[in-house]
Amino acid sequence: MFADERMDRIVDIIVNSFFPMLKAGVAFTVPLTLVSFFLGLLLALLTALARISGIKLLDVIARFYVWVVRGTPLLVQLFIIFYGLPSIGITISPLPSAIIGFTLSVGAYNSEIIRAAILSISKGQWEAAYSIGMSYPQALKRIILPQATRVSVPPLANSFISLVKDTSLAATITVTEMFRVAQQITATTYEPLVLYCLAGFIYLIFSTVLSNAQGQMEKRLDRYVTG
Amino acid sequence: MIEIKNLHKQFGQTEVLKGIDLKIEEGNTVCIIGPSGSGKTTLLRCLNLLETPTKGTIKLGKFSLDFQDKKPVPKDKVIKFRQQTGMVFQGYNLFPHMTALENVMEGLIYVRKQDKEASRTKALQLLEKVGLSERANHYPSQISGGQQQRVGIARAMAMEPEVLLFDEPTSALDPELVGEVLKVMKELAKEGMTMVVVTHEMNFAREAADKVVFIDKGVIVEEGTPQQIFEHTGHERTLQFLNKLCS
Ligand SMILES: Nc1ncnc2c1ncn2[C@@H]1O[C@H](COP(=O)(O)OP(=O)(O)OP(=O)(O)O)[C@@H](O)[C@H]1O
Ligand SMILES: [Mg+2]
Numbered sequence: 001m002f003a004d005e006r007m008d009r010i011v012d013i014i015v016n017s018f019f020p021m022l023k024a025g026v027a028f029t030v031p032l033t034l035v036s037f038f039l040g041l042l043l044a045l046l047t048a049l050a051r052i053s054g055i056k057l058l059d060v061i062a063r064f065y066v067w068v069v070r071g072t073p074l075l076v077q078l079f080i081i082f083y084g085l086p087s088i089g090i091t092i093s094p095l096p097s098a099i100i101g102f103t104l105s106v107g108a109y110n111s112e113i114i115r116a117a118i119l120s121i122s123k124g125q126w127e128a129a130y131s132i133g134m135s136y137p138q139a140l141k142r143i144i145l146p147q148a149t150r151v152s153v154p155p156l157a158n159s160f161i162s163l164v165k166d167t168s169l170a171a172t173i174t175v176t177e178m179f180r181v182a183q184q185i186t187a188t189t190y191e192p193l194v195l196y197c198l199a200g201f202i203y204l205i206f207s208t209v210l211s212n213a214q215g216q217m218e219k220r221l222d223r224y225v226t227g
Numbered sequence: 228m229i230e231i232k233n234l235h236k237q238f239g240q241t242e243v244l245k246g247i248d249l250k251i252e253e254g255n256t257v258c259i260i261g262p263s264g265s266g267k268t269t270l271l272r273c274l275n276l277l278e279t280p281t282k283g284t285i286k287l288g289k290f291s292l293d294f295q296d297k298k299p300v301p302k303d304k305v306i307k308f309r310q311q312t313g314m315v316f317q318g319y320n321l322f323p324h325m326t327a328l329e330n331v332m333e334g335l336i337y338v339r340k341q342d343k344e345a346s347r348t349k350a351l352q353l354l355e356k357v358g359l360s361e362r363a364n365h366y367p368s369q370i371s372g373g374q375q376q377r378v379g380i381a382r383a384m385a386m387e388p389e390v391l392l393f394d395e396p397t398s399a400l401d402p403e404l405v406g407e408v409l410k411v412m413k414e415l416a417k418e419g420m421t422m423v424v425v426t427h428e429m430n431f432a433r434e435a436a437d438k439v440v441f442i443d444k445g446v447i448v449e450e451g452t453p454q455q456i457f458e459h460t461g462h463e464r465t466l467q468f469l470n471k472l473c474s
Binding site: 129 | 277306309310314316320321322323337382385386
């Protein structure tokens with residue numbers, strides 16, 4: 001009798017929480033992921049280019065940035081941006097704080113992926129580009145990056161899926177993304193196991209869909225074989 | 228006409244070219260032969276500034292460049308100079324993400340800034356010239372080495388260079404594919420294209436070259452007509468080299 005009632009209550013909670021959580025996912029988790037990833041990739045590309053530029057100062061700056069960001073926990077970075085910076089007069093709202101934190105993180109981790117991809121393209125490709133009269137930026141844009149993209153799609157896609165999951169950390173700086181909503185509902189229903197499992201389940205759906213999309217994209221890019 | 232004077236190239240402490248003087252008349256085919264490591268590739272790459280010479284002058288077309296150690300040539304000057312040359316590589320170096328046609332069109336559109344239709348027309352003409360009209364829409368990975376190299380020649384020709392540089396264009400090819408590439412090169416030579424060819428194909432040099440240059444250890448040992456070099460050489464080192472090739 002007692003067990004039955006509990007079961008009903010749990011089903012109720014799941015039904016009532018699923019859509020608010022999914023909504024938070026679509027309204028916050030997804031945009032937060034997309035915007036941070038897009039900005040982060042730009043930053044990663046710039047960082048990679050700085051590192052291979054052969055210009056000492058740029059290289060040092062890029063290395064320092066990557067070293068700091070990769071060597072400190074994302075959680076700590078988010079806390080510094082959101083809770084720390086106000087004490088020196090820089091106050092940033094939760095969502096922009098999260099975007100800044102994730103962008104910096106994506107930029108640092110993926111700069112290594114992009115750098116490795118660019119370096120994996122044979123010197124002969126640069127020389128062929130130069131031999132038809134291209135400048136460095138032309139060679140990079142028309143010849144090297146398209147091939148480097150092909151090489152870096154699998155690792156970049158993995159990093160994208162990691163980012164989807166990492167956005168749950170934004171809950172700690174009060175962004176009402178999916179996990180934060182799960183916490184809020186837990187606070188009123190006292191069913192942590194149910195709600196956190198539900199949150200995990202929705203993340204699982206997100207990452208599964210993305211993994212499949214990654215597979216499709218790789219197939220399409222396989223039109224030609226690098227070599 | 229190309230005029231190279233007192234050209235030196237050093238990699239770190241090793242001097243690879245030790246004062247090269249060479250004149251190449253317009254419309255001529257010059258074959259460069261010599262043992263491995265003698266500096267043939269380096270000389271060719273100095274001609275289109277893929278390597279920057281340490282010392283000397285190169286006169287080519289509209290430009291005359293004077294090189295001095297530690298004095299870099301401005302980038303835009305390098306590009307302008309290089310645009311007067313075309314290069315065909317030993318390993319073809321086609322752009323793998325583009326079809327044969329796109330490989331040839333690329334420079335026309337993005338370097339010459341010609342419109343797409345005109346570029347396509349011209350690229351198709353060039354592919355026809357090297358006998359590859361049928362392969363225009365194939366990717367490099369879908370065609371043979373000999374075909375890839377012919378696309379490489381068409382790509383270099385598209386830019387209408389003053390001179391075409393070939394670095395052992397057939398030495399990566401299976402023997403049965405060498406002929407089709409040499410045939411295209413012989414046609415170009417006949418049409419009056421100025422060409423500098425580093426090669427181990429002595430028959431090609433004999434038939435197509437106006438001048439053969441023998442390089443050893445970074446210096447020109449001897450230059451002359453194919454007959455002078457292959458039949459009447461008076462140089463010990465040239466003889467040794469040629470005998471080794473034949474044995
Ligand atoms: N980028 C470089 N850095 C240092 N040394 C180099 C470099 N390029 C070439 N060399 C050296 O210069 C010498 C001449 O090389 P080069 O490639 O011009 O010879 P080659 O005549 O083309 O030989 P091969 O017939 O084997 O192609 C070699 O000893 C080579 O090791
Ligand atoms: Mg060589």
